[in-house]
Amino acid sequence: MDLKPYIRKTHYYETDQMGIIHHANYIHWMEEARVDFMEQIGYSYERAVSTGIDFALLGISCEYKSMARFGDTINIQVSISDLSVTKMTVQYQMTDAVTGKLRFIGESTHCYFDSNRKRPVSLKKALPELYDLFSSLYASGQDVLPEAK
Amino acid sequence: MDLKPYIRKTHYYETDQMGIIHHANYIHWMEEARVDFMEQIGYSYERAVSTGIDFALLGISCEYKSMARFGDTINIQVSISDLSVTKMTVQYQMTDAVTGKLRFIGESTHCYFDSNRKRPVSLKKALPELYDLFSSLYASGQDVLPEAK
Amino acid sequence: MDLKPYIRKTHYYETDQMGIIHHANYIHWMEEARVDFMEQIGYSYERAVSTGIDFALLGISCEYKSMARFGDTINIQVSISDLSVTKMTVQYQMTDAVTGKLRFIGESTHCYFDSNRKRPVSLKKALPELYDLFSSLYASGQDVLPEAK
Amino acid sequence: MDLKPYIRKTHYYETDQMGIIHHANYIHWMEEARVDFMEQIGYSYERAVSTGIDFALLGISCEYKSMARFGDTINIQVSISDLSVTKMTVQYQMTDAVTGKLRFIGESTHCYFDSNRKRPVSLKKALPELYDLFSSLYASGQDVLPEAK
Numbered sequence: 001m002d003l004k005p006y007i008r009k010t011h012y013y014e015t016d017q018m019g020i021i022h023h024a025n026y027i028h029w030m031e032e033a034r035v036d037f038m039e040q041i042g043y044s045y046e047r048a049v050s051t052g053i054d055f056a057l058l059g060i061s062c063e064y065k066s067m068a069r070f071g072d073t074i075n076i077q078v079s080i081s082d083l084s085v086t087k088m089t090v091q092y093q094m095t096d097a098v099t100g101k102l103r104f105i106g107e108s109t110h111c112y113f114d115s116n117r118k119r120p121v122s123l124k125k126a127l128p129e130l131y132d133l134f135s136s137l138y139a140s141g142q143d144v145l146p147e148a149k
Numbered sequence: 150m151d152l153k154p155y156i157r158k159t160h161y162y163e164t165d166q167m168g169i170i171h172h173a174n175y176i177h178w179m180e181e182a183r184v185d186f187m188e189q190i191g192y193s194y195e196r197a198v199s200t201g202i203d204f205a206l207l208g209i210s211c212e213y214k215s216m217a218r219f220g221d222t223i224n225i226q227v228s229i230s231d232l233s234v235t236k237m238t239v240q241y242q243m244t245d246a247v248t249g250k251l252r253f254i255g256e257s258t259h260c261y262f263d264s265n266r267k268r269p270v271s272l273k274k275a276l277p278e279l280y281d282l283f284s285s286l287y288a289s290g291q292d293v294l295p296e297a298k
Numbered sequence: 299m300d301l302k303p304y305i306r307k308t309h310y311y312e313t314d315q316m317g318i319i320h321h322a323n324y325i326h327w328m329e330e331a332r333v334d335f336m337e338q339i340g341y342s343y344e345r346a347v348s349t350g351i352d353f354a355l356l357g358i359s360c361e362y363k364s365m366a367r368f369g370d371t372i373n374i375q376v377s378i379s380d381l382s383v384t385k386m387t388v389q390y391q392m393t394d395a396v397t398g399k400l401r402f403i404g405e406s407t408h409c410y411f412d413s414n415r416k417r418p419v420s421l422k423k424a425l426p427e428l429y430d431l432f433s434s435l436y437a438s439g440q441d442v443l444p445e446a447k
Numbered sequence: 448m449d450l451k452p453y454i455r456k457t458h459y460y461e462t463d464q465m466g467i468i469h470h471a472n473y474i475h476w477m478e479e480a481r482v483d484f485m486e487q488i489g490y491s492y493e494r495a496v497s498t499g500i501d502f503a504l505l506g507i508s509c510e511y512k513s514m515a516r517f518g519d520t521i522n523i524q525v526s527i528s529d530l531s532v533t534k535m536t537v538q539y540q541m542t543d544a545v546t547g548k549l550r551f552i553g554e555s556t557h558c559y560f561d562s563n564r565k566r567p568v569s570l571k572k573a574l575p576e577l578y579d580l581f582s583s584l585y586a587s588g589q590d591v592l593p594e595a596k
Binding site for chain 1: 309310311326329330333342343344368369
Binding site for chain 1: 161162164165166167168169171173219
């Protein structure tokens with residue numbers, strides 16, 4: 001599958017008094033890129049939720065490599081960096097759209113849960129179609145970017 | 150009833166690249182002060198909602214008088230500036246806690262609605278206790294601050 | 299000049315516990331659409347600022363007409379609804395991109411100021427090229443939408 | 448030094464459509480608690496900045512342990528979990544103020560830089576007074592919470 005980066009223009013209200021984009025906004029961008037990733041793979045977040053499966057965020061880790069500013073456009077590359085039947089890790093690499101300079105790398109880890117029964121589930125059992133989709137993307141990512149592990 | 154201003158310290162992440170608090174944050178502060186106002190009058194927002202009555206925002210109007218900065222503390226005075234059985238207008242006056250300098254005045258207008266039946270209601274019929282409370286505050290505000298009208 | 303609406307997808311993090319887009323986000327969208335408007339007319343905000351002229355927000359007024367939700371796409375039409383040598387009012391009309399349903403109308407009023415001398419200026423004197431551009435847009439809007447006044 | 452937790456009430460606009468506080472807000476709270484920590488130790492962020500020393504965020508890592516909701520009050524305990532002459536790591540533990548239930552643990556890593564020359568500096572050389580203060584807090588934290596390492 002040929003995934004395009006999520007392209008995001010920075011907004012004025014995302015700046016802070018240092019004249020740069022405030023760091024908390026990158027957490028928003030991770031979410032935007034994740035939603036876009038789900039749409040690109042043909043299984044939107046809304047569709048997953050409509051089946052009764054939701055995603056709970058377990059953790060985030062990220063590194064700020066250089067500073068984005070108002071007016072910049074950011075390319076956000078999303079990939080699945082870890083996957084099991086109970087949880088997944090999504091990786092984000094953000095670069096300046098013009099210069100290619102690396103701005104940010106991050107990961108978010110999510111577990112799957114049954115939104116009616118409010119408890120964790122195996123995605124493989126609850127929504128095998130989506131699990132297989134994630135698996136194939138995870139496997140292909142392994143081939144293409146082994147050094148990124 | 151002796152209402153205290155809502156006191157709000159500005160946060161670093163609320164600044165923008167002009168070195169001032171970005172204007173959208175004052176809309177957040179209006180909401181914070183409104184929630185605090187409901188608590189002070191003894192009828193919290195959660196309590197109103199638990200009766201099945203919610204508030205829908207119809208509109209906002211505001212004027213930015215001078216600029217707040219990171220580290221400033223803001224006093225927010227809340228009052229009811231208009232009231233009917235179907236809607237109310239809440240007024241906000243924000244001043245610097247140290248100098249008293251006026252930063253912002255604003256108003257928000259809300260209608261009451263039945264959150265189960267998703268339709269507007271008369272607060273006087275649906276929740277007379279709260280309507281009477283608002284009425285007494287509105288009336289006393291009229292006495293104390295006639296010139297603010 | 300043929301101006302396109304600014305198209306904005308709603309984000310998950312913009313929702314609130316009522317399941318709708320929280321009202322403060324529309325203030326952000328007004329700013330995004332204003333920046334896009336400046337770009338479309340060929341005089342970006344950054345370019346204006348680089349000449350030493352900045353815009354100070356004097357006030358906002360807006361009405362919430364119906365509720366946007368996560369996944370919606372919003373079309374934002376921007377126009378100049380009032381203009382003088384010292385200030386301007388920008389009008390925003392937001393509609394659902396699919397149904398055309400009106401979500402929000404708003405206005406923001408700005409004065410021009412000299413960012414070095416920190417004082418208000420006449421745009422006609424300080425940056426006549428931009429003032430003339432605004433004037434022609436204001437005048438053409440007057441022809442097309444006289445009833446909107 | 449007897450440091451008090453930073454106490455933070457959640458705001459309505461911080462909720463999302465799942466009915467919980469959206470995860471990005473915890474990043475804001477980390478910053479608020481860090482600013483409060485600096486004030487409590489008697490060396491405010493503004494004071495550090497006024498000497499020409501600023502802090503650049505290098506990275507964040509955090510775990511979401513349970514979900515906060517609108518109306519909750521959160522206690523945020525801040526400590527220095529790592530310190531060198533060029534950078535420091537600040538640790539945050541967030542618990543519900545009523546039940547004590549753990550909500551969130553996180554860390555942020557910062558380097559010091561000279562805001563005029565825009566380059567990293569040794570805090571020990573650039574601002575020895577603040578470095579010694581951090582050192583004593585780091586050392587005392589080591590005694591009190593050795594298991595937290």
